[in-house]
Amino acid sequence: MSHEFNAKSWLIPDGSQKGLSTIVCARTGAGKTEWVKRMLFDGYKDPASAYHRTIFISPKQEDILGAPVVSDPRALQKSLEKNSIVSYHPIDAEYYDEDVDSVIETVFDLKAEIPTIKDDKGVEREMSYHIIIDDCQILNGFDSRRSPSSSVKKLIIAGRSKLVKSTMIIHRFAALPRVTNGNCSDLVALNVSSIDMDVTKRLFGVDFEPIMEDLVDYRWVYVDLLQNNPTPVKYAPVMLVGS
C-alpha cells in the first residue's frame, strides 16, 4: 500500500480508515491555506468528485478557488445543492465555535436527508462531504484546558461512517484536543515549530527531528498514520493555484 499523498483520497472519503481526520499544521504564513487550495483543485479533477461537496470554513474570510460565500446554515444548505465547494465565512470570529458547530450539524442533517443522488444513468451514488476548518487555534474547544464541542467530537468520531470527512488546519500540534488521538488518518506539516516535536512523538509516534531543516520555503511532509511505523514523506512546495 502506498503511503504517499493523494489529493483524491484526501478529498473524497470512501468509508475506509482514510476518511478519518487530516491535520494540517504549520506556523503562521507557512503555506497551509495555499496547500489546501491546491489539493482541492487537484482532487476535484477526479470524476468521483461529482458526488462530493466541500465546505471550507474561513474565519479570515479568504477566497477559496472562487467558491460562493455563505454566512448562515440555511444559505449553506441551499448553496450545497448547486456548488461543489462552498466557503463559509463566520461574521464574527468571536463566535467561531458556534459557526463551526452549525456547519457540522447542517452537513450531518443534509447527509441524513439526502444520502444518495442519481447519476445521469440513474445509478444511486452516495453523497460525501468534507468540512475543512481553517485556523482551528482560535476555537475555544481547541484550547488544551477545554474540550471541543459535541458537534466537533461527532465530526471527528462519527464522520467516517457517514462519509463526512474533516481537515483541521492549525498552528501547533500541541493545541489538538485529545479526541483527535487515534482518530486521525494522516498529518500534513509545513514549517512547524520545534517545540512541537515532543508532541508529535508522543501523540502520533512520528519523529520530526530529522526533517525539521527540510521544512522551509513551503516544503511539506505527509505522514500516513495508518501504517505501522509512520514515516514522513517529503514533498516540494505546491504550485500556487492560478500561477
Ligand SMILES: Nc1ncnc2c1ncn2[C@@H]1O[C@H](COP(=O)(O)OP(=O)(O)OP(=O)(O)O)[C@@H](O)[C@H]1O
Ligand atoms: N507553495 C507556495 N509557493 C510560493 N508561495 C507560497 C506557497 N505557499 C504559500 N505561499 C505564500 O505565502 C503566503 C501565505 O500562505 P498561506 O496563507 O497559505 O499561509 P498560512 O499558513 O495559511 O498562514 P496563516 O497561518 O496566517 O493562515 C501566500 O499568500 C503566498 O504568498
Ligand SMILES: [Mg+2]
Ligand atoms: Mg491560512
